Amino acid sequence: MARVMPRILIVACAILSAAGCAAPPTQPSTGGSSGCGAERPFAQGGERATLWIRSSVEFRASAEGIYRAALLALRQGLADPDWTAEPSQHGDLAALPPAVVMDIDDTVLDNSSAQARMLLAGTCPAEFPALWDAWVAERAAPAVPGAADFIRAARQLEDHRGRPVRVFFVTNRECGARAHQSSACPQQLDTLANLRALRLDAPTLEADLMLKQERPGWHSEKLSRRQEIARGHRVVLNIGDDLGDFLPDARRESPVVRERARCRHRAWWGTRWFVIPNPMYGSWQSVLGPDLEAALALPPLPADCGDAA
Ligand SMILES: [Mg+2]
Numbered sequence: 001m002a003r004v005m006p007r008i009l010i011v012a013c014a015i016l017s018a019a020g021c022a023a024p025p026t027q028p029s030t031g032g033s034s035g036c037g038a039e040r041p042f043a044q045g046g047e048r049a050t051l052w053i054r055s056s057v058e059f060r061a062s063a064e065g066i067y068r069a070a071l072l073a074l075r076q077g078l079a080d081p082d083w084t085a086e087p088s089q090h091g092d093l094a095a096l097p098p099a100v101v102m103d104i105d106d107t108v109l110d111n112s113s114a115q116a117r118m119l120l121a122g123t124c125p126a127e128f129p130a131l132w133d134a135w136v137a138e139r140a141a142p143a144v145p146g147a148a149d150f151i152r153a154a155r156q157l158e159d160h161r162g163r164p165v166r167v168f169f170v171t172n173r174e175c176g177a178r179a180h181q182s183s184a185c186p187q188q189l190d191t192l193a194n195l196r197a198l199r200l201d202a203p204t205l206e207a208d209l210m211l212k213q214e215r216p217g218w219h220s221e222k223l224s225r226r227q228e229i230a231r232g233h234r235v236v237l238n239i240g241d242d243l244g245d246f247l248p249d250a251r252r253e254s255p256v257v258r259e260r261a262r263c264r265h266r267a268w269w270g271t272r273w274f275v276i277p278n279p280m281y282g283s284w285q286s287v288l289g290p291d292l293e294a295a296l297a298l299p300p301l302p303a304d305c306g307d308a309a
Contacts, residue, residue, distance in 0.1 A: 036122075036125065059145070063146045067150040073272065074157060074237050078157055088230060089230045098157075098159040098165045100238070100239070101229060102239045104209075106280065108144060109144065109195075114135040136187050139190050142198075165236070172212045185211065188206075191211075195209075238272065239276065240275065244283050247261050255301060262305075263305035
């Protein structure tokens with residue numbers, strides 16, 4: 001166990017990178033005790049967090065409840081032509097058909113099996129990209145509890161003019177070549193197949209799935225893709241597991257600045273923006289930096305926004 005734990009911490013870092021977050025920070029070697037050469041684990045909580053996602057009824061109840069509340073909010077937003085969940089969207093929106101924006105990883109697709117696999121194997125950071133790509137290629141991720149039902153139900157709804165809801169997936173799964181495959185974007189094919197296996201197909205699914213680097217300007221910061229959706233659709237709802245799914249610069253700011261950003265939009269959380277809990281990785285962790293003991297010594301963020309907004 002003494003050797004396994006450091007590797008667990010490394011994996012949390014590596015998963016973080018896969019989700020489009022900041023590159024995993026490293027610290028100087030203290031003797032290579034992690035089993036990954038000069039790399040030293042920096043994150044904490046990977047084992048417990050993954051078990052919570054995989055085996056707790058508390059997570060399942062949370063996720064299903066969030067998706068149920070999101071569907072109620074979607075009905076409300078569809079009836080109001082001025083309603084939008086995209087801060088950059090202003091003006092008369094009545095001419096635009098409705099849309100929902102969703103993240104993929106650990107919002108729609110549950111990657112905890114990949115996380116558990118890498119925890120058990122003691123995956124090192126350098127090994128992560130290939131293992132993550134292999135997981136995506138398996139096309140076997142189950143749905144996050146509540147997600148599939150929500151997507152199917154959302155697509156059945158219409159706005160006040162009878163236009164159906166289109167569900168867009170903005171993901172930092174990456175469009176890039178893979179050895180021994182002719183496709184220029186194999187993770188797109190894999191993700192489409194995974195979604196279809198979960199009975200989430202739609203006539204526009206390929207266009208609805210927007211990967212990192214699929215087009216120029218589509219980098220890990222998702223703002224440009226959200227804005228492109230907003231040019232042609234009224235964004236009624238946004239669902240993700242990371243602040244970066246909702247607001248720009250989530251990975252650049254301190255926890256306090258991130259909290260101010262949350263507070264500026266406090267009326268939107270739980271009404272237009274819905275967060276699926278993800279304690280396994282995310283920008284919440286990357287902004288803490290490598291010294292988690294120092295982070296633990298800090299007081300928690302305030303319970304309410306006060307004057308911060
Ligand atoms: Mg995600």
